[in-house]
Amino acid sequence: MSESKRLAAEKAIEYVENGMIVGVGTGSTVAYFIDALARIKDRVKGAVSSSEQSSERLRGHGIEVLDLNATGPLSLYVDGADECDPHKRLIKGGGAALTREKIIAEASEKFVCIIDPSKRVDVLGGFPLPVEVIPMARSLVAREILAGTGGQPVWRQNADGAAVVTDNGNWVLDIHNLSITDPVALEQTINAIPGVVCVGLFARRGADVVIVGGEPPLVL
Ligand code: 5RP
Numbered sequence: 533m534s535e536s537k538r539l540a541a542e543k544a545i546e547y548v549e550n551g552m553i554v555g556v557g558t559g560s561t562v563a564y565f566i567d568a569l570a571r572i573k574d575r576v577k578g579a580v581s582s583s584e585q586s587s588e589r590l591r592g593h594g595i596e597v598l599d600l601n602a603t604g605p606l607s608l609y610v611d612g613a614d615e616c617d618p619h620k621r622l623i624k625g626g627g628a629a630l631t632r633e634k635i636i637a638e639a640s641e642k643f644v645c646i647i648d649p650s651k652r653v654d655v656l657g658g659f660p661l662p663v664e665v666i667p668m669a670r671s672l673v674a675r676e677i678l679a680g681t682g683g684q685p686v687w688r689q690n691a692d693g694a695a696v697v698t699d700n701g702n703w704v705l706d707i708h709n710l711s712i713t714d715p716v717a718l719e720q721t722i723n724a725i726p727g728v729v730c731v732g733l734f735a736r737r738g739a740d741v742v743i744v745g746g747e748p749p750l751v752l
Contacts, residue, residue, distance in 0.1 A: 534560070536648035537612075540745030541565035544610045544646050547741070550575050553603050555636040556590060557611020558583040558629035561646050561745075565610050566590055580606060582636050583629040584699050600639060609640035613739070614659040614732075616651050620739040620752065621715045625662030625732030628688070628698045634730055637737055645739035649746065656715055660686065660706035662732035667695070667703050669727020674705055676725045681718065683707035702729055 541564035548554055554569065556562060556579045566586065569576065570593035578596035580603055581587040587597045600606075611633055615623040622645060624630050637643050661683070665673045674685035688696040688704040695703045712718055715735030722731040744750040 533648050533650060536745030537561040537646070538564045538745065539747065539749050540646035540648065540743045542568050543743045543749040543751070544644050545569065545572065547608055547610070547642065547644050548572065548576060549607070551577055552607055553577045553598060554579050555606045555609030555640050556581050556586050557609070557633055557636070558586050558627045559612040561612035561648070562586060562610065563589060565646060566593065569593070569595060580636055582611065582632040583627070585627070600636065606636065606640040607642065609636050609643045611637070611643070611645060613645050613647050613651055615653050615656050616645060616647055616739070616742055617653055617656050617715070620645070620742050621656060622734040622738055623656050623659050623661055623732055624734055625664070625704070626659070628662070628664070628696055628704050630662055630732040631664050631698065631700055631730040634734065637734060642741065643737070643739045644741045644743065646743050647745070649744055652744065656712040656733070657710035660708045661710055661712070662688075663705045663707060663722060664698055664700070664702050664729040665705055666727045666729060670703055670705065673725050673727045677705070677707055677722065680721060681707070681710060683710040700729065
């Protein structure tokens with residue numbers, strides 16, 4: 533699978549133009565993209581990063597990490613996904629970086645999503661849907677999601693039982709047993725619950741291009 537991820541990431545480099553500031557997502561597929569970006573780092577102005585993890589890798593390669601407030605809108609955002617449907621709508625947030633990922637996707641003209649073939653699905657929801665919540669609202673949000681969607685919320689914890697804490701200082705609920713037939717409506721419904729910071733459904737603003745890693749890569 534890692535070879536498919538690498539092939540998708542390498543293909544995405546073709547979308548990087550001279551002088552660009554590139555929006556960069558999070559995860560193992562994006563790590564390959566960052567490594568490939570390092571080879572052409574003299575051609576880009578820098579990157580806007582969606583996580584501390586990606587920022588560290590970018591800086592390690594000598595790529596400048598810039599503040600989105602200073603850069604303004606971006607031409608290109610490259611990120612992975614946990615699931616992708618035939619309409620390029622996504623589930624993201626397996627790496628708990630969903631909120632910053634959604635911010636950068638919204639700020640970008642073109643969102644290129646890089647995945648391995650296992651991420652393609654007909655209907656979203658096989659992968660538990662991540663929801664970033666304000667810690668004090670965890671139970672409230674879980675009850676409302678259970679009542680409103682029938683999905684089973686599970687609090688994301690580390691092996692030692694401690695909460696997984698996002699880069700924004702919040703917690704994550706993973707919603708199991710969903711079959712998401714109307715992703716845009718579900719995104720709106722979950723976003724409207726007080727205490728929800730962000731839901732990892734990228735349906736209203738999905739990907740513009742999806743690259744599925746392989747020999748050759750498939751561009752959708
Ligand atoms: C992180 C994400 C990632 O894009 C998603 O989890 C895919 O990760 P990987 O490339 O490691 O399979 O949304 O929050």
